[in-house]
Amino acid sequence: MTSTRDRPAGTLHVVGTPIGNLGDLSLRAREVLGAVDVIAAEDTRRTRRLLSSIGVKASTIAFHDHNESERTPVLLARLRDGESIALVSDAGMPLISDPGLRLVRAALADGIPVASVPGPSAVSAALSVSGMPTDRFVFEGFLPRRARQRAARLDALRDERRTMVFFESVHRLRDTLPLLAEHFGGQRDAAIARELTKIHERVYKGSLAELNTRLGDGIPLLGEFVIVVAGAEAEPGAGESEALRVFSLLCEVLPPGKAATLGARITGVPRNVIYRRTGKKT
Numbered sequence: 001m002t003s004t005r006d007r008p009a010g011t012l013h014v015v016g017t018p019i020g021n022l023g024d025l026s027l028r029a030r031e032v033l034g035a036v037d038v039i040a041a042e043d044t045r046r047t048r049r050l051l052s053s054i055g056v057k058a059s060t061i062a063f064h065d066h067n068e069s070e071r072t073p074v075l076l077a078r079l080r081d082g083e084s085i086a087l088v089s090d091a092g093m094p095l096i097s098d099p100g101l102r103l104v105r106a107a108l109a110d111g112i113p114v115a116s117v118p119g120p121s122a123v124s125a126a127l128s129v130s131g132m133p134t135d136r137f138v139f140e141g142f143l144p145r146r147a148r149q150r151a152a153r154l155d156a157l158r159d160e161r162r163t164m165v166f167f168e169s170v171h172r173l174r175d176t177l178p179l180l181a182e183h184f185g186g187q188r189d190a191a192i193a194r195e196l197t198k199i200h201e202r203v204y205k206g207s208l209a210e211l212n213t214r215l216g217d218g219i220p221l222l223g224e225f226v227i228v229v230a231g232a233e234a235e236p237g238a239g240e241s242e243a244l245r246v247f248s249l250l251c252e253v254l255p256p257g258k259a260a261t262l263g264a265r266i267t268g269v270p271r272n273v274i275y276r277r278t279g280k281k282t
Contacts, residue, residue, distance in 0.1 A: 009112045010037070010084040012075075014104065016119015019091040020197035022053055024120045030054050032117050037083040040075055042090045042098060063087070068099045072106055079112045092121050097141040097167055122196055123165050126226035129203050130163075130191040133231070137163040143176065154183035159232050166227040173225055174215055180229060181208040189230040195223040243269035 013032050018024040033039060034056045040063035041047035047060055063071050075085055089098035107114050127134045138160060144150045157164060168176050180190070186209030195201045204211060204219050208229070215221065246266055250259035264271040 008082060009110075010079045010082050011113040011115055012079055012104065012107045013084065013086045013115050013117050014094050014100065015086045015088050015117040016093040016121065017047075017050060017088050017091060018197065019120045019122050019125065020195065020201075022050070024197060025050070025054065026117070026119055029117050029119055030056070033058060033086055033088075035084070036086040038075075038078065039086045039088060040071070040103070041088050042094075046090050047088055063099065063103070065099050068102050072103045075103055076106050076110060076112075079107060080110070086117075093119060096121060096123060096139075120197065122167070122193075122224075122226050125196045126165060126191070126193040126203075126228050127163070129193060130228040131205060132163040132189070132191060132228050134163065136161075136231075137165060139165045142167045142169075150179065151183070154179060158183055161231040161233075163231050164229045166229070168225050168227055170221050170223065170225060173221060176227070177208060177212040177215060180227070181212055184208060184229060184232070186212075188232075191228045192219060193226040193228065194219070196226065198223070239267060239269055240273065243267040243274050247274050 013036060015029050015032055016026075017029065033051065033054070036058065038059045038061055039047060039051075041060050042062075042064045044060045044062050051058055051060075061071070061075070063075070079085060087094050087100050087103065089095075089100070092098070094100040095104065104114055123139050127137060138157075140153070140157070143153055143166060166176075166180075181188070187207050190206065190208045190211055192204045192211055193201075194204070200223065202219075204214065206214070211219070243263055247259055247263040250263055254262065260271045260274045263269070263274055
């Protein structure tokens with residue numbers, strides 16, 4: 001007879017679950033959740049509701065920030081004994097601002113197969129509807145709770161050229177948006193995605209200053225939020241700096257339109273670039 005110790009190790013499946021709309025659960029995710037020996041869930045009650053909605057009965061075990069260190073060896077032992085485990089968070093892909101890193105690292109270090117079952121993510125969902133550049137972006141998750149650490153993080157991001165994505169709770173949104181405007185400038189383009197994939201999904205576009213004034217009135221303070229902020233513009237090169245200097249001098253004696261046209265002829269910098277750098281409309 002073969003003992004469980006002689007069986008090949010099981011597989012740890014990292015499974016993406018819906019961030020709101022249950023219809024977003026993939027067919028593969030349904031199959032995996034119905035086939036594994038146990039599901040490690042951030043909130044077992046929430047996961048059981050999801051399982052019930054798809055007609056799956058499965059064993060679950062709580063696995064969250066407060067017990068990850070003690071539960072990881074337990075789950076690792078079960079994987080070694082050949083059991084298959086699905087790791088899920090409350091919503092979206094596990095490990096994205098959610099627990100699971102300790103378990104995945106331990107499994108990989110032990111030679112246990114780790115398989116991704118991709119699913120919805122608030123990060124990619126917000127980016128796709130934000131109207132911001134998506135070729136390069138940085139995900140910052142939740143900002144630190146302590147004011148000094150939060151300010152330090154935003155200072156470090158002041159010159160970040162990539163689009164930035166932040167998670168924020170409804171209770172901290174009123175504090176966070178003014179801080180973003182203070183550190184990045186009120187005119188920085190941004191988008192707030194609220195209740196993504198749910199019935200009341202909305203995306204609000206505008207400058208950080210504009211969005212801040214709409215909180216609680218045009219933007220209801222209910223639900224879950226993702227903030228997308230445009231990256232900083234590149235510092236003007238030597239040619240553009242000279243064009244801006246010339247433009248500024250010409251504006252002392254000419255209307256802005258004529259000053260921009262003449263400045264472009266003198267410096268060779270396109271007229272629309274001069275306008276964009278000065279914030280004036282063409």
